[in-house]
Amino acid sequence: MARPQISDPTAWRQAEILMQPVFIRLIDNIRKELERSPWEGSYQEEVVWPEEIPGELRERIETLQAQLKTAAPEEANGLEEALSSLPQPMPGYFLCLEKEGSNAVTVDLWQVCYQICFKNYHPLLSQGENVAVEVDTSLLDEAGDVDWNRLDEKAQRIVQDIFASLSAA
Numbered sequence: 001m002a003r004p005q006i007s008d009p010t011a012w013r014q015a016e017i018l019m020q021p022v023f024i025r026l027i028d029n030i031r032k033e034l035e036r037s038p039w040e041g042s043y044q045e046e047v048v049w050p051e052e053i054p055g056e057l058r059e060r061i062e063t064l065q066a067q068l069k070t071a072a073p074e075e076a077n078g079l080e081e082a083l084s085s086l087p088q089p090m091p092g093y094f095l096c097l098e099k100e101g102s103n104a105v106t107v108d109l110w111q112v113c114y115q116i117c118f119k120n121y122h123p124l125l126s127q128g129e130n131v132a133v134e135v136d137t138s139l140l141d142e143a144g145d146v147d148w149n150r151l152d153e154k155a156q157r158i159v160q161d162i163f164a165s166l167s168a169a
Contacts, residue, residue, distance in 0.1 A: 015135050021148070033160065041095055043096070044093075045094075047089040064079055065083065093108075093109040107162060116151070116154050
C-alpha cells in the first residue's frame with residue numbers, strides 16, 4: 001500500500017487539518033451514492049502492516065499488545081515501553097461493495113482519502129511504499145481553514161468516479 005510522504009512542516013499541518021474532514025465527507029458521499037446505487041456496502045476495519053515488517057516481528061508485537069490488554073498496572077509500563085520501540089500497524093478502513101451478479105469489490109478508504117487530500121495522487125500509480133505528495137491547498141480557504149464546499153465537491157467527484165468505474169466493469 002502506498003503511503004504519502006510529506007517533508008514540509010507547513011504541508012504536514014495542512015494535511016492534518018484536512019484528513020479528518022476528508023474522511024467525513026468521503027463517508028457521507030459514499031452513503032449518498034449507495035442510496036442510489038444497486039451496490040450494497042459494508043465497512044471493515046483491519047490492521048495493515050508495512051510490507052517490510054517480517055511475520056515473526058508482527059507476531060511478537062501482537063503478543064505484546066494482547067498481553068498489554070490484560071496486564072496488571074505494574075506490568076503495563078514495561079509492555080508499553082517495549083511496544084514504543086517497535087513498528088506499529090496502521091488502522092485500515094475498507095468499503096466492501098457487493099452487487100448481485102457481480103464480483104465483490106473492496107475499496108481502501110485511506111487511499112481514497114489521499115486522492116482527495118493530495119494533488120494528483122492515484123493509488124494505482126502510487127504503488128511504492130512512500131509517495132511524495134503535495135497537499136491540495138485549494139481545499140483550504142485564505143485563513144488556512146477547510147473550505148467545506150470545495151472539499152465536498154472533490155469528494156463527491158471522486159466517489160462518483162469510483163461508482164462509475166464499477167458500472168463500467
